Amino acid sequence: MNAGTPPPRRMRADAHRNYQRLLTEAAAAFAEHGADFSLEAIARRAGVANGTLYGHFPTRRALLEALMGDRMRALAATGAELLTARSPFDGLVTWARAAMAHTTIYRGLGATLMQAVEDESSELHAACKAVLAAGEKLLARARTAGEVRPDVTAPDLYALINAAAWAGEQSSPPQGERLLTFGLNGFRTSATDQALPLPKLTPAPK
Amino acid sequence: MNAGTPPPRRMRADAHRNYQRLLTEAAAAFAEHGADFSLEAIARRAGVANGTLYGHFPTRRALLEALMGDRMRALAATGAELLTARSPFDGLVTWARAAMAHTTIYRGLGATLMQAVEDESSELHAACKAVLAAGEKLLARARTAGEVRPDVTAPDLYALINAAAWAGEQSSPPQGERLLTFGLNGFRTSATDQALPLPKLTPAPK
DNA sequence: TTGAAAAGTTGAGACTGTCTCGATATTTTC
DNA sequence: GAAAATATCGAGACAGTCTCAACTTTTCAA
Structure with a gap:
């Protein structure tokens, strides 16, 4: 079986x-200068011509995917583990914090992550979807337990995480965490007493 | 009095x-392309050399200040009016929505606004402070009425508004509004029952 | 009215960054 | 040990930011 060796092509040694x-x-x-740092400078630092960089990574996004793919998948896995947390809401909170820390790895990463989830051609798309799915599971569990409002969606959670990370970068990390906390509290059922109606999302054209 | 005519210098006609x-x-x-649009192109469209643009507005921020100053002050004034709203919380919500709409005028403006409030040398600094002060008054009233948590600060509100605007730009405007709504609900006292402790802000060095 | 002085404008040019592509070099493979 | 396959190189085409010395326009006092 598998005698055809479908994708056996190895990278040339120097290329690798x-x-x-x-x-x-x-x-x-x-990590030091943010996700918008000059690709030209990175090539220089790596001791290669910039054409070589573009050969390996046609876009900045491709480079970010190579760096982030594993991390994203790990985050999704963490989400799955937290499905067994004592309190569904606590599990959700713990995961959201981890996700935010993860977005904070490179300054300016949040925008890429927000766009990647909607852009099917993005190389980060699948990884983002996995993260979104992990969030949805945690959310579903908390919803079922009556701990969060029934109208909270996975994209809400995803947006909150990235927006809080963004705010943290703009002012200070704790400010970002405060925002995340307020947002998560806003998800809670206990806030529903006099809760505000939520604007509807226009359904994305399939 | 005032015979000295301290700053009477008028701008030359062509300059004006x-x-x-x-x-x-x-x-x-x-408005059309976002706050990062090429200054070179703006000069071209205005029919002047780019040196002229830089002569009037040494930085992109200076240009934004000239465009935003009045709007910001108007927003602060709106805040003052809303201090007489029936429900303190409703007044806060109404104002926060107006503030978010205001941030959304130019895509990418939020980052500038977040930085300007902390950067004393920014020409938008004073205007940002006024907006922050307006937010604080609305917040104080709602706090006194027992409608929001005592630990919600004006910077929290400011960060929420800008972060929600950012999220709206990244995905969709309604998503931004949802985020704002969740955040404001998270401010409410009714959420305090089982409320999460808030991370402390490291006090900004005076 | 007029002609310096003051104020403003110009656009080339020095940088930095993105991205492409033909010429050249290195590995791999037979 | 070459031919074939695979990579690398780096110049060059563009676009954007920002500066500055030379030039032009306006102002204003005599």
Whole structure:
């Protein structure tokens, strides 16, 4: 079985070396200077021509995908584990905080993540969907337990996480966490007493 | 009195004309393409050399200040009016929505607004402070009425407004409004029953 | 009215960054 | 040990920000 060796093509040795170097330098540069850092400079730091960088990663997004893919999938897995948390709401909160920390890895990453989830052609799309699905499961459990409002959606949670991360970058990390906390409290059923009606989302054209 | 005529220097006629044209074109371009639109292109559209634009507005921020100053002050005034709303919380909500709509005028404006409030050298600083003060008054009234948690601060409100506007730009306007709504609900006292503790803000160095 | 002085404008040019592509170099494979 | 396949290189086409010395227009006092 599997004698056809469908995708056996290995990367050439020098190519693989450059690929790794680029990833390493990009991770360092993005962590220090944010996700908008010059690709040209990253290539320079990695000791390759910029054409080589573009050869491996045609877009900035492709580079971010290579850096983020695993992290995103790990986050989805964490979500699955938290489905067994004592309190459904606590599980949700713990996960949301982890997700926010994750977005904060590179300054400016939030915008990419928000766009990737809606852009099917994005290389981060699948990973974002997995994260969204993990959020939905946690949300569903909390909903069933009567701990969050029935009208809270996974995109609401996703938007809250990224928006709070954004706010944290703009002013200070604790400010971001406060925002996340307020938002999550706003999700709670206990707030529903005199709760405000929510604007409807226009259903995205399929 | 006032015989010294401290700042009587009027702008030269041609300068004034160019200044106005630049403002007009910038407003149109920012509204259509966002606050990051090319200044070079704005100068072109206004029929002046780019050096002229930089002569009038040394930075993009200076241009935004000229465009936003009045609007910001108007927003602060609206806040003062809403202090007489029947329900303190409703007044707060109404104002927060107006503030968010205001941030949404130019895509990408939120980041500038978030930074301006902390940067004393920003030309938008005073206007931001006025907006913050208006928010604080509405918040204080709602706090006194027992409608919002005692630990909600004006910066929380300001961050929520801008973060919700950001989210709205990233995905869709209604998503932004939903986020604002959840956040405001999270401010409410009714959510305090089982409320989460808030992370403390590290006091900004005076 | 007029002609300096003051004020304003111009646009080339120095940078930085994105992205492409033909020429060149290195590996791999047979 | 070459041919074939695969990568790399780096110049160059663009676009944007920002500066500045030369030039032009306006103002205003005599």
